[in-house]
Structures are given as C-alpha cells and as structure tokens.
Amino acid sequence: MTDPNAPAATTDAATGSGTPGPGSRSVLVTGGSRGIGLAVARKLAEAGHRVTVTYRNGEPPAGLAGVRCDVTDAASVDAAFTEVEQRQGPVEVLVANAGITADTLLLRMDEETFTSVIDTNLTGPFRVAKRAASGMLRKRWGRLIFISSVSGMTGSAGQANYAAAKAGLLGFARSITRELATRNITANVVAPGFVDTDMTKALTDAQRDRILGQIPAGRYAHPDEIAAAVTFLASDDASYVNGAWLPVDGGLSMGH
Ligand code: NDP
Numbered sequence: 033m034t035d036p037n038a039p040a041a042t043t044d045a046a047t048g049s050g051t052p053g054p055g056s057r058s059v060l061v062t063g064g065s066r067g068i069g070l071a072v073a074r075k076l077a078e079a080g081h082r083v084t085v086t087y088r089n090g091e092p093p094a095g096l097a098g099v100r101c102d103v104t105d106a107a108s109v110d111a112a113f114t115e116v117e118q119r120q121g122p123v124e125v126l127v128a129n130a131g132i133t134a135d136t137l138l139l140r141m142d143e144e145t146f147t148s149v150i151d152t153n154l155t156g157p158f159r160v161a162k163r164a165a166s167g168m169l170r171k172r173w174g175r176l177i178f179i180s181s182v183s184g185m186t187g188s189a190g191q192a193n194y195a196a197a198k199a200g201l202l203g204f205a206r207s208i209t210r211e212l213a214t215r216n217i218t219a220n221v222v223a224p225g226f227v228d229t230d231m232t233k234a235l236t237d238a239q240r241d242r243i244l245g246q247i248p249a250g251r252y253a254h255p256d257e258i259a260a261a262v263t264f265l266a267s268d269d270a271s272y273v274n275g276a277w278l279p280v281d282g283g284l285s286m287g288h
Contacts, residue, residue: 055268057175058121059083060113062103062160063130065093067229068179071255072127072262079263082120086112086130103130103156113163122167125266128157129179131197133231135190146193153197154204161208165217174217175266178205179258182225182281185288198223202277209275218274220265225281227253249282 059076063069064085073096077083084097092098097119101112116123131153134145161176168174183191184198201221208219226232226243232252235243244250261280264270279285 055080057081057124057266058116059125059127059266060086060099060116060123060160060164061127061129062086062101062156064096064098064127065090067231068224068227068255068258069127069129070096071259072129075256075259075263076125076127076266079267081125081266084116084120103128103159104151106159109159109163113160117167122171123164124168124171124173125175125177126160126164127177127179127262127266128160130156131179131181131231133191133194133234135194137190138192141192146196149193150197150200153194154200157201158204161204161219165208165212168217169212169215172215172217174212174215175270176205176208176217176219177262177265178219178221179262180221180223180277182223182279182285185223185277185279185285206275213274216271218265218270220270220273220276220278222258222261222265223277223279223281223285224253224258225279225284227255227258229255247282247284248286251282253280253282 059081061069061073061083064073065087069085070093073083073085077096084099085092086101087098088100088102099112099115102108113123132149134149136145157178178201180201181198183195184201188195205219205221225247258280261278265273
C-alpha cells in the first residue's frame with residue numbers, strides 16, 4: 033500500500049504517469065481531518081493534485097498525507113509548511129479551512145471567547161497565507177482560498193466573534209488580491225451556508241428546523257458541494273476570479 037506521507041509524491045493520480053502531470057499542484061488544506069476540509073482534500077486529490085491536510089490529534093485521514101499543525105501557533109505553521117515543501121514542493125494551492133465556534137450572546141461573551149475565535153478563524157488564515165505567499169510569489173502562481181461563512185455576510189445572533197472573523201476574511205482576501213493579483217496569485221472566499229458536519233451537529237432539532245425554513249434549497253449542504261466550489265477556484269479555469277465572495281448556501285444569503 034502506498035504511504036501517503038512518503039516524500040516526493042510524484043505519481044499523478046490523474047495520469048498514473050509516475051511524474052506530476054502538468055495540472056498537478058502542491059495543495060495544503062488546513063483542518064482537513066474531518067468535515068468540509070476533508071471533503072475538499074479528497075476532491076483535490078481525486079483531481080490529481082498532491083494534497084496534504086493538517087490535523088492536530090490522532091492520525092491523518094486514511095489515504096491522505098497529513099502534517100500536524102495548530103494554526104494558532106506560528107511556529108507550528110512554519111514547521112508544517114517546511115515539511116510539506118520537502119514532501120511535495122512549495123504550496124501552490126492553500127485552502128484555509130480550519131475553524132471553530134464558541135457561541136454566546138454579546139453580553140455574556142468574555143474577551144477570551146472573542147479573541148480565541150478570531151485567533152483561529154482570522155489570524156490563523158493570516159499565518160498560513162503569509163507563509164504560503166512567499167513561495168507563490170517565487171513561482172508567480174498561486175491560489176489562496178479562504179473558507180468563510182454565510183454568517184460573515186448576514187451576521188448571526190450568538191456568533192459576534194465568529195461572524196466578525198468570517199467577515200474579516202473578505203477584507204483580508206481583497207487586500208491580498210490588490211497586492212498579489214499581477215503575479216497570477218488569486219485570493220478568494222467561499223462562504224458556505226449550513227453544512228452537515230460536526231460543527232452543525234451541535235444545533236438542537238428546533239434550531240435545525242428554524243434554519244431549514246430559511247434555506248430556499250430546503251436542506252443543508254453536503255461537504256462535497258463546498259469542495260466542488262473550492263476545486264473550481266483552485267483550478268486554472270479560475271485564473272480571472274479574484275477577490276470574490278462565493279456563497280455556497282442553497283440561496284440562504286440572497287440579497288446580501
Ligand atoms: P469541523 O468542526 O467539522 O472541523 C473543523 C476543522 O478545523 C477540524 O479539522 C479541526 O481540527 C480544525 N481546527 C480547528 N481549530 C484548529 C486549529 N487551531 N488548528 C488547526 N486546525 C484546527 O468544521 P467544518 O468542517 O464544519 O468547518 C470547516 C470550516 O467551514 C470552518 O472554517 C467553518 O467555520 C466553516 N463553515 C462551516 C459551516 C458548517 O455549516 N459546517 C458553515 C459555514 C462555514 P481537529 O480535528 O484537530 O479538531
């Protein structure tokens with residue numbers, strides 16, 4: 033059985049040629065151990081890319097290369113990138129997906145609850161994007177994809193910390209676009225609505241029913257539906273999509 037953590041993953045899954053195909057990119061997905069990140073990583077690997085996911089505990093997901101990384105720790109981020117660079121080359125496609133929630137109403141929200149979510153969901157993407165950008169600049173090609181949320185556009189009661197971080201990703205991505213777009217580096221934001229993952233399992237049945245009533249599609253997304261949007265943004269076909277906010281939310285945020 034092939035060890036996905038072996039150095040120099042040179043077999044192109046798409047062509048089976050033994051060397052990376054012309055379209056094979058070095059990809060890093062943060063928070064790829066489960067949920068949306070795992071679906072993104074699997075889809076990009078299926079497309080023939082060399083993919084590593086970050087994980088924090090236990091083992092990496094079956095069939096994917098993994099690297100331990102906590103996005104709240106700059107030294108951990110740097111070490112993870114160094115490992116990925118040695119294994120599959122400088123990161124050409126970065127999917128900044130790792131995220132947490134710590135929901136409570138504003139008047140009950142202490143500063144630690146606010147800053148911890150900002151640290152993971154906004155400063156984390158800053159840490160990984162900055163680390164990735166230098167290699168992309170050298171290569172004069174790159175894709176920076178940030179997983180935001182519908183909450184960043186609409187706001188969400190009980191999620192002032194989370195929505196602030198997710199909205200911040202838009203200003204962050206658009207600023208990067210203005211800095212790096214002439215070097216064939218794009219920075220875009222994907223904004224999922226409600227997706228069936230561990231994160232939404234915490235909702236009560238009453239909350240779930242109320243939310244479903246607001247979604248024109250009448251259902252939650254499958255993680256693969258978010259992964260499909262990310263796969264497009266990672267592709268050469270998306271070369272002229274810069275600084276975009278792409279909702280993948282079954283129509284939930286229409287009008288915002
Ligand atoms: P999950 O809770 O299922 O997974 C979160 C992932 O993030 C895990 O892999 C987790 O790693 C990782 N992670 C959390 N904190 C850190 C950290 N400090 N360093 C590194 N990795 C970390 O979430 P989803 O898959 O549902 O969400 C993925 C992204 O999509 C998040 O950014 C979320 O905000 C966003 N999103 C999700 C929606 C949904 O409905 N599910 C809707 C809109 C946006 P570990 O396994 O080690 O804990």
